[in-house]
Every structure is written in C-alpha cells, then in structure tokens.
C-alpha cells in the first residue's frame with residue numbers, strides 16, 4: 429500500500445483549489461491533486477469576468493443588494509456580506525499574484541452583466557478572464573516550494589475514521605491506489621456537475637465527484653435542486669458547449685426568434701438583461717413553440733472582434749460573423765448553486781473536511797447566482813478556508829481503512845453510461861420540471877445504478893449527483909430561482925425559509 433503524509437490536501441486546480449493551495453503554502457506542506465491537465469477546469473473556461481465593487485458609482489452594499497435580490501430570498505446574508513466585503517481586497521491579491529485585469533486608461537475597465545445595477549465586472553483580454561486568472565495562479569503554484577502539484581490523478585474517495593476526514597485515496601490509469609493522509613485537513617475544490625446534463629457549458633471534468641464523495645463520507649449537502657442554465661450557449665452540437673457570455677448582451681446584443689421578434693420584451697421588464705433563469709425559460713418557451721433563437725449582435729458591429737476575441741474566433745469556426753449574422757443560441761446547464769454545506773470558513777459538517785468554490789454551498793448564491801459572482805466566491809472563500817485550516821493542530825492520521833475498486837478503463841462503455849445519465853437529466857430535471865417527470869427520472873436513474881460497476885468512478889459520481897438534484901427538485905414544491913416546476917409555477921413564501929439538506 430502506498431501511503432504519503434502531508435499537512436494539507438487540496439483537491440482541484442480551478443480558482444478555488446489554486447487560491448487555497450497558495451493561501452496555505454506559507455503554513456505547511458500542501459499536496460494539490462487534480463484529475464486531468466492542470467488547466468482543465470471551469471475556471472479556465474470562464475469568460476465574462478469577476479465581480480467586485482470597485483467602481484466610483486459602486487459599493488459593497490449595492491453588490492450585496494444585487495446578490496440577495498438575484499438569490500430569490502434564499503441567500504445566507506452573512507455569507508453574502510463576506511463575499512462582497514472581501515471582493516475588492518481579493519482583486520488586489522489576484523493582481524499581486526500576477527493577474528492583469530483590463531484597464532481603460534488609468535481606471536479598471538468594468539463591464540456590465542445581467543441583474544447587476546452598475547458596471548462592476550473586471551475582465552481579462554476581453555473575454556478570457558478565467559484563463560488569465562488561472563494562468564497567473566498556476567505560475568505561482570509551480571514556483572511555490574511548499575506546494576506539490578500532482579496532475580492526472582483522480583481522487584476516488586475521502587478517508588474518514590473516528591468521525592473526521594483524515595485524507596484521500598487516489599486512482600489513476602497506471603498505478604494502484606495511493607493513500608494521501610493530511611495532518612491538518614482536506615479541502616475539496618472539485619467544482620460542479622454540469623456534465624450530468626446533455627447540454628452543458630461545463631468542462632468534461634465537472635462530473636460531481638466532490639458532491640458524491642462528500643455524500644459517501646456523510647457530510648451534509650444543501651440546495652441541490654438549484655441549477656443555473658445559461659441562456660446563451662452557441663447552438664452547435666459539441667460537449668462542452670461554447671458559451672456566448674452574458675457580457676455580449678451587456679454590450680447591447682439582444683435575443684430574437686426566427687420571426688425577427690425581439691421577444692424578451694414579452695417576458696421581463698429588464699428584457700435581455702433579466703435574471704438568467706428568466707431568460708433561459710423564455711428561450712425554452714420559444715423553442716417549445718417551434719421557434720429558433722438567435723443573438724443579434726449587429727449593434728456591437730466591428731468592435732465585436734476586439735471586445736470578445738475568443739467568442740469571435742469560435743463563431744468564425746462555424747462560419748458565423750457576429751458583426752453581420754445572427755448567432756444561434758440555446759440554454760445549457762452552467763452552474764450548481766447548491767453543494768456541500770459550509771459555514772463562512774468553508775467548514776463542512778464533517779470535521780477536518782473543508783470545501784470551497786462551486787462544490788461548496790456557502791449560501792452566497794441562494795436560489796440563483798448573480799453573474800460573475802462564482803469566480804469571486806472561489807477566490808474569497810479559499811482565503812477563508814486557508815486562514816481557518818492553518819490554525820488547526822495536527823490530528824492523528826492512523827492507517828487508512830478504505831478499499832477502492834480498480835479503475836475501469838473501457839471508454840466506450842463509460843461514454844454510453846454517461847450519455848444515458850445526461851439524457852435522463854435533460855429530459856426530467858432540466859429547465860422546466862414537474863413531479864411526474866422527476867419521479868420517472870428517479871426510477872430511470874435507480875435502474876442505471878444497478879447496472880454500472882463501481883470501477884466507473886465518474887459515472888457513479890454523476891449518478892449520485894443526478895439523484896440528489898432530482899430528489900431535491902421533487903421535494904421543492906414551488907418555483908424559485910434556478911428551479912422551475914410547471915406544476916407549481918410560482919414562488920411560495922413559506923418555502924423561502926426552507927433548504928433541502930441531504
């Protein structure tokens with residue numbers, strides 16, 4: 429048995445994992461594990477930007493109000509306070525670690541996105557904010573003498589004994605299991621589970637591993653019914669789907685159907701900059717009525733290529749010139765508001781297990797996430813986790829008693845299981861849900877569970893995440909934020925006090 433001991437274990441190399449590792453690096457030895465290439469994450473894919481109240485017309489209070497309003501009465505106000513108050517200093521820290529946000533002369537260039545009352549979105553190279561931030565953090569991590577960064581290594585499970593998390597066990601294609609034990613604690617920064625849906629903007633690594641591991645370990649998860657569907661993924665068949673950032677609508681582009689109608693007027697007073705769930709459902713309704721949907725970015729014209737170079741290049745690949753032709757779009761699963769329940773220090777309900785970033789449910793997003801608040805959440809709460817965890821005394825780590833099956837390597841079979849999960853989720857727990865559809869979906873997932881062998885780790889984790897989403901969605905008999913039930917189409921006040929805790 430291979431066993432390695434360190435002070436801190438961090439799982440995931442997105443913004444949350446990298447920031448946690450860097451913030452812990454001064455306090456002890458860190459092992460940072462990630463299951464694919466170092467930059468393979470949703471953080472790297474992020475486009476539009478990161479929110480912070482640093483403009484002259486802005487304040488943490490305004491940012492707070494926008495976040496709470498978008499969260500549809502389900503946010504945790506204490507967590508939101510931490511998020512918005514720490515945002516400006518977090519931008520400074522990122523800058524210190526080499527991130528270069530776009531500037532407009534001697535000021536920050538601030539963009540506007542849906543549901544923000546002012547322009548407060550910092551971005552990099554127009555629409556490559558995630559790549560810009562993660563590249564500079566990766567550079568810091570590579571040069572840090574206290575951080576050992578191990579890629580292409582999948583964490584299969586948490587090691588729990590005597591009521592606390594002691595470490596993790598990994599599997600990879602070439603070796604047997606390796607047991608990594610942590611003297612201080614383990615941090616899950618494994619991101620979301622968009623890959624459980626047929627249409628998603630999420631990277632292939634987003635298979636809900638952290639949610640499933642936490643569940644198996646007995647940590648509480650919360651609010652799993654709330655999934656954000658981004659309204660405007662580029663409507664060409666690919667996985668992941670390419671995102672046409674909300675910032676494009678922020679610059680004046682608007683949605684039209686194939687009859688030339690700017691239909692958002694019919695759905696919301698804020699039209700194209702209405703909350704994401706409203707815009708996604710509006711597009712879904714248009715599509716259900718047999719109409720195709722496009723973004724008209726003609727107003728941005730020749731500035732498009734300069735302001736959104738990445739989106740421009742992707743559109744051109746499919747023969748679309750955003751300055752002249754309409755961009756075909758469709759909603760796609762984008763973000764999980766729920767996750768492993770944590771307090772404002774990232775502590776889960778399992779001692780010595782911490783979580784931050786998309787895998788965590790800090791309560792900052794409530795029922796719906798405000799655009800550009802998730803990179804911020806990862807960066808802010810990573811610092812909180814590190815500050816808390818570095819104060820811990822050493823635990824006794826003992827001998828790991830976890831057995832893991834061998835990794836199944838049959839890619840074709842794995843892809844076929846995954847495709848079945850994705851279809852079930854899209855059809856039964858998608859943008860519009862109902863009790864009957866969810867019940868049918870739960871039965872289908874149960875049948876799949878009986879068939880998938882344990883060595884297909886990602887498939888099993890996807891199934892566990894999918895089941896939690898379905899069951900929570902069935903439980904919530906109302907519509908709120910990212911959760912819409914056509915059998916209960918309105919928010920019901922009593923439900924604003926209730927959270928689904930698994």
Ligand SMILES: Cc1cc2nc3c(=O)[nH]c(=O)nc-3n(C[C@H](O)[C@H](O)[C@H](O)COP(=O)(O)OP(=O)(O)OC[C@H]3O[C@@H](n4cnc5c(N)ncnc54)[C@H](O)[C@@H]3O)c2cc1C
Pocket residue numbers: 439440441442443444445461462463464466468469470471472473474475476477478479557558581582583584617618619620629630631633634637638671762763784785786787799800801802803804806
């Ligand atoms: C296309 C796109 C655009 C976006 N644009 C924005 C934006 O402009 N602004 C914004 O605020 N948010 C945006 N988001 C959301 C935001 O990017 C994510 O919510 C955020 O980056 C999540 O960061 P994270 O560190 O928690 O997880 P991720 O960045 O997803 O990283 C998760 C990491 O965990 C690793 N991992 C997972 N499971 C395991 C395992 N079992 N073992 C080992 N490693 C594992 C993965 O390989 C990966 O390295 C966007 C998302 C997408 C998909």
